[in-house]
Amino acid sequence: MVKVMTRISTGTPDAAPRQGSGKHSPTLEDLAAAAGVSRSTASRAINGGNRVSPEALAAVDAAVVALGYTPNHAARTLVTRRTSSIALVIPEPDIRVMMDPFFAVVITGITEALRETDVQLVLLMSRAGDDAGRTLRYLRGGHVDGAIVVSHHKTDSWTDQLAEGGLPTIFIGRPWNAGRGVTYVDTNNYDGGRLAARHIAALGRTHPATVAGPADMTAAADRLRGWQDGLRAAGLRDNGLEYADFTTEGGRAATERLLARHPETDAVFASSDLMAVGVLSVLAARGREVPRDVSVVGYDNHQLAEGTSPALTTVINPMVTMAVRAGTMLLEEIEAPGTHPDPVIYPAELVERESTAVAPSESAAKA
Amino acid sequence: MVKVMTRISTGTPDAAPRQGSGKHSPTLEDLAAAAGVSRSTASRAINGGNRVSPEALAAVDAAVVALGYTPNHAARTLVTRRTSSIALVIPEPDIRVMMDPFFAVVITGITEALRETDVQLVLLMSRAGDDAGRTLRYLRGGHVDGAIVVSHHKTDSWTDQLAEGGLPTIFIGRPWNAGRGVTYVDTNNYDGGRLAARHIAALGRTHPATVAGPADMTAAADRLRGWQDGLRAAGLRDNGLEYADFTTEGGRAATERLLARHPETDAVFASSDLMAVGVLSVLAARGREVPRDVSVVGYDNHQLAEGTSPALTTVINPMVTMAVRAGTMLLEEIEAPGTHPDPVIYPAELVERESTAVAPSESAAKA
DNA sequence: TTGTATGCGTTATCAC
DNA sequence: GTGATAACGCATACAA
Numbered sequence: 086m087v088k089v090m091t092r093i094s095t096g097t098p099d100a101a102p103r104q105g106s107g108k109h110s111p112t113l114e115d116l117a118a119a120a121g122v123s124r125s126t127a128s129r130a131i132n133g134g135n136r137v138s139p140e141a142l143a144a145v146d147a148a149v150v151a152l153g154y155t156p157n158h159a160a161r162t163l164v165t166r167r168t169s170s171i172a173l174v175i176p177e178p179d180i181r182v183m184m185d186p187f188f189a190v191v192i193t194g195i196t197e198a199l200r201e202t203d204v205q206l207v208l209l210m211s212r213a214g215d216d217a218g219r220t221l222r223y224l225r226g227g228h229v230d231g232a233i234v235v236s237h238h239k240t241d242s243w244t245d246q247l248a249e250g251g252l253p254t255i256f257i258g259r260p261w262n263a264g265r266g267v268t269y270v271d272t273n274n275y276d277g278g279r280l281a282a283r284h285i286a287a288l289g290r291t292h293p294a295t296v297a298g299p300a301d302m303t304a305a306a307d308r309l310r311g312w313q314d315g316l317r318a319a320g321l322r323d324n325g326l327e328y329a330d331f332t333t334e335g336g337r338a339a340t341e342r343l344l345a346r347h348p349e350t351d352a353v354f355a356s357s358d359l360m361a362v363g364v365l366s367v368l369a370a371r372g373r374e375v376p377r378d379v380s381v382v383g384y385d386n387h388q389l390a391e392g393t394s395p396a397l398t399t400v401i402n403p404m405v406t407m408a409v410r411a412g413t414m415l416l417e418e419i420e421a422p423g424t425h426p427d428p429v430i431y432p433a434e435l436v437e438r439e440s441t442a443v444a445p446s447e448s449a450a451k452a
Numbered sequence: 453m454v455k456v457m458t459r460i461s462t463g464t465p466d467a468a469p470r471q472g473s474g475k476h477s478p479t480l481e482d483l484a485a486a487a488g489v490s491r492s493t494a495s496r497a498i499n500g501g502n503r504v505s506p507e508a509l510a511a512v513d514a515a516v517v518a519l520g521y522t523p524n525h526a527a528r529t530l531v532t533r534r535t536s537s538i539a540l541v542i543p544e545p546d547i548r549v550m551m552d553p554f555f556a557v558v559i560t561g562i563t564e565a566l567r568e569t570d571v572q573l574v575l576l577m578s579r580a581g582d583d584a585g586r587t588l589r590y591l592r593g594g595h596v597d598g599a600i601v602v603s604h605h606k607t608d609s610w611t612d613q614l615a616e617g618g619l620p621t622i623f624i625g626r627p628w629n630a631g632r633g634v635t636y637v638d639t640n641n642y643d644g645g646r647l648a649a650r651h652i653a654a655l656g657r658t659h660p661a662t663v664a665g666p667a668d669m670t671a672a673a674d675r676l677r678g679w680q681d682g683l684r685a686a687g688l689r690d691n692g693l694e695y696a697d698f699t700t701e702g703g704r705a706a707t708e709r710l711l712a713r714h715p716e717t718d719a720v721f722a723s724s725d726l727m728a729v730g731v732l733s734v735l736a737a738r739g740r741e742v743p744r745d746v747s748v749v750g751y752d753n754h755q756l757a758e759g760t761s762p763a764l765t766t767v768i769n770p771m772v773t774m775a776v777r778a779g780t781m782l783l784e785e786i787e788a789p790g791t792h793p794d795p796v797i798y799p800a801e802l803v804e805r806e807s808t809a810v811a812p813s814e815s816a817a818k819a
Numbered sequence: 820t821t822g823t824a825t826g827c828g829t830t831a832t833c834a835c
Numbered sequence: 836g837t838g839a840t841a842a843c844g845c846a847t848a849c850a851a
Binding site: 110155157158159160162163168170173180181184185188189192193196205206207208209210222223225226227228332333334336337362363365366369370388389391392393394 | 477522524525526527529530535537540547548551552555556559560563572573574575576577589590592593594595699700701703704729730733736737755756758759760761
């Protein structure tokens with residue numbers, strides 16, 4: 086009562102705009118007044134409209150559009166303890182190296198999962214070291230309802246800390262110390278590596294070399310293990326191994342070193358398509374023709390893989406699918422806390438293109 | 453008084469954890485109690501520590517670490533009307549086409565600007581059409597303190613709507629209808645196009661062709677205009693113009709069409725490095741040697757430009773710098789509303805690489 | 820410098 | 836179905 090009086094006596098609203106920008110946005114009370122109902126009824130009408138008469142609901146709805154009412158998010162989360170937002174956490178080392186080509190893809194996927202929800206995505210980039218504490222504090226500070234962590238690096242026990250924190254969390258890409266109740270979604274990088282090896286072996290190549298990704302990333306490590314196991318299974322030896330940082334330039338440098346030490350190389354497996362582009366460019370510069378002299382297999386099935394010349398044979402890394410799944414799983418776990426779903430791992434699949442086409446001489450021999 | 457009694461009589465806190473996850477996080481009142489001061493003093497101690505005695509401040513600080521206190525964000529924004537978060541708005545058409553290669557870069561830049569702040573970045577992807585309304589409603593709904601909009605498309609008058617809404621907003625890339633108080637940061641795409649033209653002309657090329665970006669994007673349009681004006685100024689004619697969508701595959705297709713109609717082409721200006729990669733691959737497939745037979749200039753100075761073979765001459769598009777600047781400007785405008793700073797436009801700069809190296813024959817002639 | 824009192828806008832609990 | 840009323844956690848004008 087007094088409150089209403091105060092409101093009314095606070096000068097004419099349109100004559101005295103508060104901020105320089107615009108008038109105060111209408112509150113639930115304004116809405117209720119305009120609809121001729123109580124705050125409670127107005128509130129119920131807005132949230133699903135349960136236990137409210139049709140006419141009251143109609144009145145409120147009309148008032149909403151008339152006033153352009155928007156619920157105050159802060160007030161709402163204050164009482165519901167729900168922020169309607171989730172965090173996408175990305176350790177900074179990852180963004181330039183691993184995430185760069187996949188950023189748009191990951192975001193798109195998560196956004197897709199959030200589409201029909203009113204959940205918003207908050208981006209959290211965390212620097213190495215002490216800053217992780219800040220990020221962690223933010224996450225458990227109740228600012229978000231859950232988190233998706235994209236971390237392939239050996240990072241300082243984020244995993245445990247988050248899992249113990251009780252905040253619903255899904256990892257994209259298997260974290261290093263994934264034990265207990267840690268949920269993640271990934272693709273089978275090990276199988277992917279093996280697929281590449283089997284493919285190279287089937288081509289009849291005898292001197293396969295490797296441009297591997299950073300050894301401290303699970304994806305890179307798994308791909309490498311799979312590839313090496315696959316070679317062994319086919320009776321082949323790894324003919325030179327160089328590490329790079331997943332970038333094109335890194336791939337170039339690695340290939341230079343590789344060819345210097347192992348000129349007899351007749352096949353290269355690069356742990357990422359970006360690196361494979363570097364491999365192709367160096368081979369071209371050296372006059373080694375692909376796929377005639379050297380077969381090349383990449384990884385990721387990046388958009389670029391179709392555009393290279395020759396087009397790149399590669400292993401599919403279904404990032405969009407993984408991101409969508411991560412989003413969906415997180416929403417589910419927020420809805421029903423306590424459930425710790427099993428990891429989801431998508432199968433590996435090879436896409437054959439020109440860079441491993443059967444060499445002319447062999448195809449002639451076969452014909 | 454009554455409140456405190458209620459609190460105390462509400463059972464032993466540690467004996468009855470609320471959620472399944474963990475105990476309730478401590479409130480300001482708990483903090484004050486632990487520090488032996490009042491709520492207000494505790495509050496002041498936390499927010500800058502002004503007008504509070506050294507001993508009280510010390511006590512509060514100690515209590516903070518002891519209790520692991522974190523201010524409740526919702527409660528704080530409810531009273532301060534400050535969300536401590538800004539939105540990065542990206543219309544969905546842009547993400548795959550324009551933003552894809554720059555996503556990580558833009559995010560990195562903005563994050564860098566927000567580094568020392570406690571401001572968080574909320575991602576807002578808006579679908580075309582009616583969804584723009586939803587995004588707009590979110591933005592003016594007080595959920596964020598400001599927004600950075602990355603929109604190069606002719607979109608439905610976002611510009612005006614946002615500017616009028618009173619929400620501090622910075623555009624990255626000149627919006628189509630940038631009038632009045634619209635603040636944006638961009639690079640001089642027109643000059644960039646001219647630079648490319650001048651460079652090609654200086655090379656002695658006589659049949660320059662164009663692979664342009666989407667006509668409904670300001671960046672693409674400006675680059676094209678600059679290029680064409682530059683050609684005219686040099687007494688050259690545009691020898692064929694094809695539009696593409698900024699992607700590698702689009703660049704390939706455009707080049708195919710181009711060469712079919714204008715086989716005499718001896719220079720190509722592609723409006724993006726990704727498209728330039730497509731140009732290079734088609735030229736290679738057709739046996740047209742770069743730079744001997746054809747000179748190629750890209751745009752963006754993307755990471756890839758160094759890795760192509762031959763390495764790509766291109767115009768710098770300083771996305772990181774632009775993103776940082778946008779972030780800084782937004783923070784400033786949030787701090788001091790009402791100021792409508794002038795647009796910031798970074799100068800264009802050409803990077804010469806192998807793809808436009810002087811042809812052997814000419815260099816021989818010169819020697 | 821410190822404490823008291825009040826309000827921010829919303830949901831939730833209960834009587835009606 | 837409806838409407839008072841009490842939290843939610845914090846900042847701040849004001850009195851002390």
